[in-house]
Amino acid sequence: MKLIAVLGSNRPGSVSERAAKHFIDGAKAAGYDEVRVFSANDMNIRGCRGCGSCRKNDTDCVIEDDFAKYLSELKSCDALLVTAPNYYSQVAGPMMTFMNRHYCLTRKDKTQRLRPGIKVTGIFAQGAPEDYPKYPSTYEWYMGTFAGKGMENCGMLIIGGDSDIARKLDEAYEMGRSL
Numbered sequence: 804m805k806l807i808a809v810l811g812s813n814r815p816g817s818v819s820e821r822a823a824k825h826f827i828d829g830a831k832a833a834g835y836d837e838v839r840v841f842s843a844n845d846m847n848i849r850g851c852r853g854c855g856s857c858r859k860n861d862t863d864c865v866i867e868d869d870f871a872k873y874l875s876e877l878k879s880c881d882a883l884l885v886t887a888p889n890y891y892s893q894v895a896g897p898m899m900t901f902m903n904r905h906y907c908l909t910r911k912d913k914t915q916r917l918r919p920g921i922k923v924t925g926i927f928a929q930g931a932p933e934d935y936p937k938y939p940s941t942y943e944w945y946m947g948t949f950a951g952k953g954m955e956n957c958g959m960l961i962i963g964g965d966s967d968i969a970r971k972l973d974e975a976y977e978m979g980r981s982l
């Protein structure tokens with residue numbers, strides 16, 4: 804089984820990345836023997852042009868950049884992990900650009916081009932405490948955009964910064980193991 808992880812933080816010692824490593828270890832224990840890790844900040848992913856070519860021609864995105872490499876892996880994977888820091892109350896920019904580019908996976912008639920049932924999980928790190936009420940709806944919306952492509956939303960982990968990480972690593976591992 805194959806897992807793809809797309810990491811959205813560029814911060815040394817990143818909380819979301821540390822949790823992602825535990826999630827991946829859990830997934831490996833569950834039988835995911837193939838793991839591909841992408842770092843959104845190291846990838847050349849340009850913004851969606853809104854050209855509509857994908858929908859008009861029923862094709863992948865016409866932009867030739869690193870999103871195409873990710874997309875070819877996505878098509879043959881069983882599970883996807885997306886992680887992001889919260890910047891200014893939102894999923895950080897590179898992961899928004901990354902998410903926008905999935906537009907090409909929906910056809911003009913609103914059917915999906917992706918094989919259904921890929922399991923998607925999110926890990927989100929924020930400076931505010933985990934239970935800060937303003938943010939879950941933002942992360943849920945973000946996860947919903949992947950579910951809208953026919954993926955199965957397997958939930959999310961919200962981590963309230965460096966002070967919260969220690970007690971969240973086991974939870975991250977379990978989320979991976981229960982994939």
Ligand SMILES: Cc1cc2nc3c(=O)[nH]c(=O)nc-3n(C[C@H](O)[C@H](O)[C@H](O)COP(=O)(O)O)c2cc1C
Pocket residue numbers: 812813814816817818819820887888889890891892893928929930931963964965
């Ligand atoms: C530019 C910037 C904006 C931020 N904005 C917020 C914010 O609006 N709300 C919040 O709770 N934390 C905010 N933070 C804190 C980060 O979300 C927090 O440090 C988180 O742990 C970063 O994730 P990472 O460790 O995976 O990089 C911000 C941090 C930066 C650098």
